[in-house]
Amino acid sequence: MKIKNKEKYIGIAMISVIFMAFFIANKVFIQKPKVNNEDIFVSEKESVEETKSVANKEKPKGKKITVEIKGEVKEPEVYVMEDYSIVKDVIVEAGGITEKGDLNSVNQAKKLRDGDCIIIPSTDGNSRPVSGGTAMPGGKDEIININSATKEELMKLPGVGEVTAGKIIDYRESSGGFSTVEDMKNIGGIGDKTLAKFKDKIDVR
Structure with a gap:
């Protein structure tokens, strides 16, 4: 149990x-x-x-710049762009090139500067690209914008070497730019005689 x-x-x-x-x-x-x-x-x-x-x-937050594009583009106009924009950006903004547009001589990677005028040439050679300025009528020498031109572009001016071109850029950056072409005489080495050599080849646009 x-x-x-x-x-x-x-x-x-x-x-x-x-x-x-x-x-x-x-x-x-x-x-x-x-x-x-x-x-x-x-x-x-x-x-x-x-x-x-x-x-x-x-997203980079830069200042705005004003750039003109003309020549063989579909919508030639003055455009407000970001300050980090390149030539290709304003070409796209203008609707692209026309059928006659020729980009072979255009540096599309070049950084735009305020006041630049970009001219897209045509395949028949009636237009020509610009160096920081605007082309003169009749296919003559280009007008260089001294408020946006590079050192190399400034050195194309008669009587302007590497040193003087550097002084031009230094003055431009320290003073906020040129108001008139005559302001070039404020730069050491540029007097009335030197300015007369290229006065008709520059602008401050």
């Missing part, structure tokens, strides 16, 4: 152990953690905001 009772207790104990083991396993391995939908929404929103913030930071 005692043996039977002992076996009975052992059986009950084993059942209890099995039940508890099953309960614990269910609690640890089967039950899924609750997900807070609100937390997910907030996290996604923050991620989107961070992406927008990074995108905005990557």
Whole structure:
């Protein structure tokens, strides 16, 4: 009789152990953690905001410049561009070149400067590109804009070497640009005689 009772207790104990083991396993391995939908929404929103913030930071914020483009383009006009724009950008802004447009002699990668006038030549040679200024009528020498021309372009002027070209650029940057062609006489080495050599080849547009 005692043996039977002992076996009975052992059986009950084993059942209890099995039940508890099953309960614990269910609690640890089967039950899924609750997900807070609100937390997910907030996290996604923050991620989107961070992406927008990074995108905005990557966009350069420069000053505006005014550039004219004419010649063999579909919409010749004066355009307001970002100051980091290149010649190709204003060509695109003008609707691209015409059927007669010739880009072989145009440096499309050149950085634009305020006051530039870009002339797209035609394949028949009636137009010609510009060096920081505008072309003279009749296919004569180009007019150089002294407020935007590079050192190399300034050195094309009669009597202007590398040193004088550097002085022109230094004066332009320190004074905010030339108001008139006569302002060139404020630069050391350029007097009335020197200015007379290229006065008709420059402008301040």
